Amino acid sequence: MREVPAELITETVARLAIEATHFLPEDVEGAIRAARQTERSPLAVQIIDEILENAQVARERMLPLCQDTGTAVVILEIGQDVHITGGYVIDAVNEGIRRGYSEGYLRKSIAARPFSARVNTGDNTPGVIHTEIVPGDRIKVMFMPKGGGCENMSRYQNFLPGMGKQAVIDFVCETVDMSGGNPCPPLVIGVGVGGTAEKAMTMAKHALFRKIGERSPDPEVAELEQELLQAVNELGVGPQAVGGSTTALDVFVETYPTHITALPVAVNIQCHSARTKQAVI
Numbered sequence: 001m002r003e004v005p006a007e008l009i010t011e012t013v014a015r016l017a018i019e020a021t022h023f024l025p026e027d028v029e030g031a032i033r034a035a036r037q038t039e040r041s042p043l044a045v046q047i048i049d050e051i052l053e054n055a056q057v058a059r060e061r062m063l064p065l066c067q068d069t070g071t072a073v074v075i076l077e078i079g080q081d082v083h084i085t086g087g088y089v090i091d092a093v094n095e096g097i098r099r100g101y102s103e104g105y106l107r108k109s110i111a112a113r114p115f116s117a118r119v120n121t122g123d124n125t126p127g128v129i130h131t132e133i134v135p136g137d138r139i140k141v142m143f144m145p146k147g148g149g150c151e152n153m154s155r156y157q158n159f160l161p162g163m164g165k166q167a168v169i170d171f172v173c174e175t176v177d178m179s180g181g182n183p184c185p186p187l188v189i190g191v192g193v194g195g196t197a198e199k200a201m202t203m204a205k206h207a208l209f210r211k212i213g214e215r216s217p218d219p220e221v222a223e224l225e226q227e228l229l230q231a232v233n234e235l236g237v238g239p240q241a242v243g244g245s246t247t248a249l250d251v252f253v254e255t256y257p258t259h260i261t262a263l264p265v266a267v268n269i270q271c272h273s274a275r276t277k278q279a280v281i
Protein backbone atom coordinates (compact mmCIF):
# COMPACT_ATOMS: atom_id res chain seq x y z
CA MET A 1 0.00 0.00 0.00
CA ARG A 2 1.46 3.40 -1.00
CA GLU A 3 0.61 6.39 1.16
CA VAL A 4 -0.39 9.65 -0.56
CA PRO A 5 -0.95 12.71 1.68
CA ALA A 6 -4.22 14.54 1.07
CA GLU A 7 -2.19 17.77 1.02
CA LEU A 8 -0.38 16.55 -2.13
CA ILE A 9 -3.75 16.14 -3.84
CA THR A 10 -4.70 19.68 -2.76
CA GLU A 11 -1.42 21.16 -4.07
CA THR A 12 -1.78 19.28 -7.36
CA VAL A 13 -5.37 20.42 -7.95
CA ALA A 14 -4.44 24.05 -7.16
CA ARG A 15 -1.53 23.94 -9.62
CA LEU A 16 -3.59 22.28 -12.36
CA ALA A 17 -6.39 24.85 -11.95
CA ILE A 18 -3.96 27.70 -12.63
CA GLU A 19 -2.09 25.96 -15.47
CA ALA A 20 -5.26 24.75 -17.21
CA THR A 21 -6.89 28.18 -17.24
CA HIS A 22 -3.80 30.01 -18.58
CA PHE A 23 -2.09 27.67 -21.05
CA LEU A 24 -3.90 26.31 -24.10
CA PRO A 25 -2.77 22.67 -24.54
CA GLU A 26 -0.17 22.35 -27.33
CA ASP A 27 -2.24 19.79 -29.24
CA VAL A 28 -5.25 22.12 -29.27
CA GLU A 29 -3.20 25.12 -30.40
CA GLY A 30 -1.53 22.95 -33.05
CA ALA A 31 -4.93 21.85 -34.38
CA ILE A 32 -6.14 25.46 -34.54
CA ARG A 33 -2.98 26.43 -36.47
CA ALA A 34 -3.50 23.52 -38.86
CA ALA A 35 -7.14 24.54 -39.40
CA ARG A 36 -5.98 28.02 -40.38
CA GLN A 37 -4.18 26.49 -43.37
CA THR A 38 -7.31 24.75 -44.69
CA GLU A 39 -9.97 27.32 -43.75
CA ARG A 40 -11.19 29.18 -46.85
CA SER A 41 -13.47 31.81 -45.28
CA PRO A 42 -11.49 35.07 -44.68
CA LEU A 43 -13.71 35.97 -41.71
CA ALA A 44 -13.15 32.52 -40.20
CA VAL A 45 -9.38 32.95 -40.64
CA GLN A 46 -9.61 36.30 -38.85
CA ILE A 47 -11.41 34.64 -35.91
CA ILE A 48 -8.79 31.86 -35.82
CA ASP A 49 -6.03 34.48 -35.73
CA GLU A 50 -7.74 36.18 -32.80
CA ILE A 51 -8.03 32.85 -30.95
CA LEU A 52 -4.30 32.21 -31.51
CA GLU A 53 -3.40 35.74 -30.39
CA ASN A 54 -5.58 35.28 -27.30
CA ALA A 55 -3.67 32.09 -26.40
CA GLN A 56 -0.35 33.89 -26.86
CA VAL A 57 -1.40 36.87 -24.71
CA ALA A 58 -2.72 34.52 -21.98
CA ARG A 59 0.54 32.59 -21.96
CA GLU A 60 2.88 35.60 -22.02
CA ARG A 61 1.00 37.87 -19.61
CA MET A 62 -0.27 35.11 -17.34
CA LEU A 63 -3.93 35.95 -17.96
CA PRO A 64 -6.79 33.44 -18.12
CA LEU A 65 -7.65 32.26 -21.64
CA CYS A 66 -11.30 33.17 -20.99
CA GLN A 67 -13.19 35.17 -18.38
CA ASP A 68 -15.23 32.02 -17.78
CA THR A 69 -12.84 29.91 -15.71
CA GLY A 70 -15.60 27.38 -15.39
CA THR A 71 -16.91 24.72 -13.13
CA ALA A 72 -13.95 22.80 -11.73
CA VAL A 73 -14.46 19.26 -13.03
CA VAL A 74 -11.99 16.82 -11.49
CA ILE A 75 -11.64 13.14 -12.31
CA LEU A 76 -9.43 11.15 -9.94
CA GLU A 77 -8.23 7.76 -11.10
CA ILE A 78 -7.17 6.24 -7.79
CA GLY A 79 -4.97 3.17 -7.78
CA GLN A 80 -6.43 0.45 -5.55
CA ASP A 81 -3.06 0.16 -3.76
CA VAL A 82 -3.11 3.80 -2.61
CA HIS A 83 -3.90 4.86 0.95
CA ILE A 84 -4.79 8.57 1.19
CA THR A 85 -3.64 9.96 4.54
CA GLY A 86 -4.32 13.13 6.50
CA GLY A 87 -7.81 13.95 5.27
CA TYR A 88 -10.84 13.09 3.17
CA VAL A 89 -10.05 13.01 -0.55
CA ILE A 90 -13.07 15.08 -1.63
CA ASP A 91 -12.23 17.80 0.93
CA ALA A 92 -8.64 17.76 -0.38
CA VAL A 93 -9.81 18.34 -3.96
CA ASN A 94 -12.16 21.14 -2.95
CA GLU A 95 -9.37 22.79 -0.94
CA GLY A 96 -7.20 22.63 -4.09
CA ILE A 97 -9.95 24.30 -6.11
CA ARG A 98 -10.36 26.97 -3.42
CA ARG A 99 -6.61 27.62 -3.35
CA GLY A 100 -6.11 27.57 -7.13
CA TYR A 101 -9.00 29.92 -7.89
CA SER A 102 -7.95 32.30 -5.11
CA GLU A 103 -4.18 32.35 -5.78
CA GLY A 104 -4.74 32.45 -9.56
CA TYR A 105 -7.29 35.29 -9.31
CA LEU A 106 -9.69 33.14 -11.35
CA ARG A 107 -13.36 34.09 -11.63
CA LYS A 108 -15.58 32.22 -9.20
CA SER A 109 -18.70 31.04 -11.02
CA ILE A 110 -20.56 28.62 -8.75
CA ALA A 111 -24.04 29.44 -7.43
CA ALA A 112 -24.73 27.79 -4.07
CA ARG A 113 -28.25 26.70 -5.06
CA PRO A 114 -29.82 26.09 -8.47
CA PHE A 115 -33.10 27.98 -7.87
CA SER A 116 -33.65 30.81 -5.39
CA ALA A 117 -30.71 32.38 -3.55
CA ARG A 118 -28.23 31.84 -6.38
CA VAL A 119 -25.48 33.24 -4.19
CA ASN A 120 -21.89 32.77 -5.35
CA THR A 121 -20.04 30.32 -3.10
CA GLY A 122 -17.09 32.70 -3.38
CA ASP A 123 -14.32 30.17 -3.99
CA ASN A 124 -15.57 28.14 -6.99
CA THR A 125 -16.30 25.13 -4.79
CA PRO A 126 -17.74 22.61 -4.75
CA GLY A 127 -16.10 21.04 -7.76
CA VAL A 128 -17.78 18.30 -9.75
CA ILE A 129 -15.59 15.42 -8.63
CA HIS A 130 -15.55 11.90 -10.06
CA THR A 131 -13.51 9.08 -8.53
CA GLU A 132 -12.59 5.87 -10.30
CA ILE A 133 -10.73 2.93 -8.76
CA VAL A 134 -8.04 1.61 -11.10
CA PRO A 135 -5.17 -0.91 -10.75
CA GLY A 136 -1.85 0.31 -9.34
CA ASP A 137 -0.50 2.64 -6.64
CA ARG A 138 -0.74 6.04 -8.30
CA ILE A 139 -3.41 8.74 -8.52
CA LYS A 140 -4.10 10.43 -11.85
CA VAL A 141 -5.60 13.88 -11.29
CA MET A 142 -7.51 15.17 -14.33
CA PHE A 143 -8.64 18.81 -14.20
CA MET A 144 -11.05 20.58 -16.55
CA PRO A 145 -12.26 24.14 -15.97
CA LYS A 146 -15.53 23.64 -17.89
CA GLY A 147 -17.06 26.78 -19.37
CA GLY A 148 -20.76 27.45 -18.91
CA GLY A 149 -21.52 28.32 -22.54
CA CYS A 150 -20.31 24.99 -23.91
CA GLU A 151 -21.51 22.83 -21.01
CA ASN A 152 -25.00 24.27 -21.47
CA MET A 153 -25.10 22.75 -24.96
CA SER A 154 -24.77 19.16 -23.62
CA ARG A 155 -27.47 16.76 -24.82
CA TYR A 156 -28.61 13.22 -24.17
CA GLN A 157 -31.01 10.98 -26.04
CA ASN A 158 -31.79 7.29 -26.09
CA PHE A 159 -32.38 5.84 -29.59
CA LEU A 160 -33.82 2.56 -30.81
CA PRO A 161 -30.94 0.05 -31.09
CA GLY A 162 -31.60 -0.53 -34.80
CA MET A 163 -30.98 3.14 -35.56
CA GLY A 164 -27.26 2.45 -35.14
CA LYS A 165 -24.37 4.74 -36.04
CA GLN A 166 -26.46 7.01 -38.26
CA ALA A 167 -28.50 8.04 -35.19
CA VAL A 168 -25.26 9.09 -33.48
CA ILE A 169 -24.08 11.09 -36.49
CA ASP A 170 -27.45 12.84 -36.90
CA PHE A 171 -27.73 13.62 -33.16
CA VAL A 172 -24.21 15.05 -32.90
CA CYS A 173 -24.69 17.16 -36.04
CA GLU A 174 -28.10 18.40 -34.84
CA THR A 175 -26.58 19.32 -31.46
CA VAL A 176 -23.70 21.28 -33.02
CA ASP A 177 -25.98 22.98 -35.54
CA MET A 178 -28.52 24.01 -32.86
CA SER A 179 -25.74 25.27 -30.60
CA GLY A 180 -24.45 27.77 -33.17
CA GLY A 181 -22.02 30.22 -31.56
CA ASN A 182 -23.07 29.45 -27.94
CA PRO A 183 -20.30 26.92 -27.21
CA CYS A 184 -17.60 29.10 -28.95
CA PRO A 185 -16.46 26.95 -31.91
CA PRO A 186 -14.14 25.53 -33.14
CA LEU A 187 -15.15 22.78 -30.74
CA VAL A 188 -13.81 19.58 -29.30
CA ILE A 189 -16.72 17.15 -29.04
CA GLY A 190 -17.03 14.27 -26.58
CA VAL A 191 -19.58 11.55 -27.30
CA GLY A 192 -20.59 8.70 -25.01
CA VAL A 193 -22.49 5.78 -26.53
CA GLY A 194 -23.90 2.90 -24.47
CA GLY A 195 -24.27 2.07 -20.79
CA THR A 196 -27.05 4.06 -19.12
CA ALA A 197 -27.92 7.75 -19.25
CA GLU A 198 -25.38 8.81 -16.60
CA LYS A 199 -22.71 6.45 -17.93
CA ALA A 200 -23.08 7.88 -21.44
CA MET A 201 -22.68 11.47 -20.21
CA THR A 202 -19.72 10.56 -18.00
CA MET A 203 -18.02 8.92 -20.99
CA ALA A 204 -18.68 12.00 -23.13
CA LYS A 205 -16.95 14.18 -20.54
CA HIS A 206 -14.07 11.73 -20.03
CA ALA A 207 -13.48 11.61 -23.80
CA LEU A 208 -12.66 15.33 -23.78
CA PHE A 209 -9.39 14.58 -21.97
CA ARG A 210 -7.97 12.88 -25.05
CA LYS A 211 -5.34 14.64 -27.14
CA ILE A 212 -6.37 15.99 -30.54
CA GLY A 213 -5.89 13.27 -33.15
CA GLU A 214 -5.90 10.42 -30.62
CA ARG A 215 -8.24 7.84 -32.12
CA SER A 216 -10.23 5.19 -30.24
CA PRO A 217 -8.39 1.85 -30.06
CA ASP A 218 -11.57 0.21 -31.44
CA PRO A 219 -11.33 0.43 -35.26
CA GLU A 220 -15.12 0.73 -35.72
CA VAL A 221 -15.29 3.57 -33.19
CA ALA A 222 -12.20 5.24 -34.67
CA GLU A 223 -13.90 5.22 -38.08
CA LEU A 224 -17.04 6.72 -36.54
CA GLU A 225 -14.95 9.51 -34.98
CA GLN A 226 -13.56 10.41 -38.38
CA GLU A 227 -17.03 10.30 -39.97
CA LEU A 228 -18.37 12.54 -37.20
CA LEU A 229 -15.56 15.07 -37.57
CA GLN A 230 -16.14 15.31 -41.30
CA ALA A 231 -19.93 15.57 -40.91
CA VAL A 232 -19.66 18.29 -38.25
CA ASN A 233 -17.21 20.32 -40.32
CA GLU A 234 -19.50 20.04 -43.36
CA LEU A 235 -22.22 21.86 -41.37
CA GLY A 236 -20.45 25.15 -42.15
CA VAL A 237 -20.96 26.65 -38.66
CA GLY A 238 -17.32 27.77 -38.53
CA PRO A 239 -15.26 29.57 -35.87
CA GLN A 240 -17.56 31.51 -33.50
CA ALA A 241 -20.35 30.55 -35.95
CA VAL A 242 -19.32 33.10 -38.60
CA GLY A 243 -19.36 30.34 -41.23
CA GLY A 244 -16.48 28.24 -42.47
CA SER A 245 -15.14 24.73 -42.53
CA THR A 246 -13.57 24.75 -39.05
CA THR A 247 -16.44 23.87 -36.71
CA ALA A 248 -14.67 21.15 -34.72
CA LEU A 249 -11.03 20.25 -34.09
CA ASP A 250 -11.85 16.67 -33.17
CA VAL A 251 -14.60 14.30 -32.06
CA PHE A 252 -13.89 11.62 -29.45
CA VAL A 253 -16.25 8.70 -28.88
CA GLU A 254 -16.26 6.37 -25.88
CA THR A 255 -18.50 3.30 -25.84
CA TYR A 256 -19.77 0.78 -23.28
CA PRO A 257 -21.98 -2.32 -23.44
CA THR A 258 -25.65 -1.45 -23.11
CA HIS A 259 -29.10 -2.94 -22.55
CA ILE A 260 -30.67 -4.86 -25.45
CA THR A 261 -33.44 -2.24 -25.69
CA ALA A 262 -31.18 0.80 -25.69
CA LEU A 263 -28.80 3.03 -27.65
CA PRO A 264 -27.92 5.84 -25.20
CA VAL A 265 -26.04 8.77 -26.78
CA ALA A 266 -24.59 11.74 -24.86
CA VAL A 267 -22.80 14.79 -26.26
CA ASN A 268 -20.52 17.03 -24.21
CA ILE A 269 -18.89 19.98 -25.94
CA GLN A 270 -15.68 21.92 -25.29
CA CYS A 271 -15.11 25.43 -26.59
CA HIS A 272 -11.97 26.42 -28.55
CA SER A 273 -10.26 27.02 -25.21
CA ALA A 274 -10.29 23.26 -24.73
CA ARG A 275 -8.65 23.44 -21.32
CA THR A 276 -7.57 20.27 -19.58
CA LYS A 277 -4.52 19.41 -17.50
CA GLN A 278 -3.44 16.17 -15.84
CA ALA A 279 -0.85 15.00 -13.36
CA VAL A 280 0.08 11.64 -11.87
CA ILE A 281 1.06 11.51 -8.18
Ligand SMILES: O=C(O)C[C@H](O)C(=O)O
Binds near residue numbers: 067068147149182
Ligand atom coordinates in the same frame (compact mmCIF):
# COMPACT_ATOMS: atom_id res chain seq x y z
O1 LIG B 1 -19.73 32.65 -18.06
C1 LIG B 1 -19.33 33.35 -18.98
O2 LIG B 1 -18.49 34.23 -18.83
C2 LIG B 1 -19.88 33.16 -20.36
C3 LIG B 1 -20.13 31.74 -20.73
O3 LIG B 1 -18.99 30.95 -20.77
C4 LIG B 1 -20.77 31.72 -22.09
O4 LIG B 1 -20.15 31.24 -23.04
O5 LIG B 1 -21.90 32.15 -22.19
